[in-house]
Amino acid sequence: MDKKVKVVPCSGIGKVYGLMAREAVLKTVIELCPEKSETVCLAYIVTGDKEVREKIEGFNCITVDGCPKMCASKNVTIAGGIVIEEIKVLDTVKEHKGKKFGSPTMLDADGEVVISEIAEKIAKKINEAN
């Protein structure tokens, strides 16, 4: 059985925080914890297809959301995933008041700093879960 933790960002397209969620998750699953984690396309989860439900249902999942709508968390829960941690980008952003993070298209240097911090938080949780 695949025991990798599923890490799912919202990838929101309207604000920079969605991109920050996306980039933090990709940094985690590609660079920090490739052996212990993987991501699953949130758009695929939204379809409700049987194949994607089988990837999520009953598995430990970490969601990373860019806004209070909590799309990633809600959709993973609907698909039957066990959300062991809901990470909110804004919680980390609050610690960097006055900084410019970039746009929904590209991150600035400060944005990269924040996503590295978020990625470390995700990685810590993944390591605790394994």
Add this chain to the structure above:
Amino acid sequence: MSEFKVGVLSCSGEECLSGTISRLATRKVLEELKLVETVTLCLPLYLAGGTEERNFAKVFPTISVDGCDKLCAKRSTEKYSGKISGFIDVSKIIGDENALNTKIIRNKDLMEEHFEMVDQVAAEIVKMIGSISPDAYSGKTFHGCACGIDPKS
């Protein structure tokens, strides 16, 4: 401001390069296309949001931009929101080998060739927007072309 508003919905898939290309191409059209006003919606809001989000494709003629042939954005939009006006499968434009690349997904890893792919996909989105029938603009007045001259004047 133009009365024409078109919805462009990207899958933004996280598992491979084509999701990043679909997202960046959609953003490019939103930021740079001036002929018509473009709007977008986060796809997962269909389930996490409310009636307003689920009415998106009923209010705006909508084009979906999907990274692969699973066509998640197209299918979800049609399932939860309504019929779309057109769809784009990015893998058909950039090829499966590029589309399914699982190593290069992050923005910071993109190279010149990937931004050229973004431009290619954005051009296809613009072309598709141009092919939308004026009848698709529900509840909006059609004034002919977007040159700003009222054909009735």
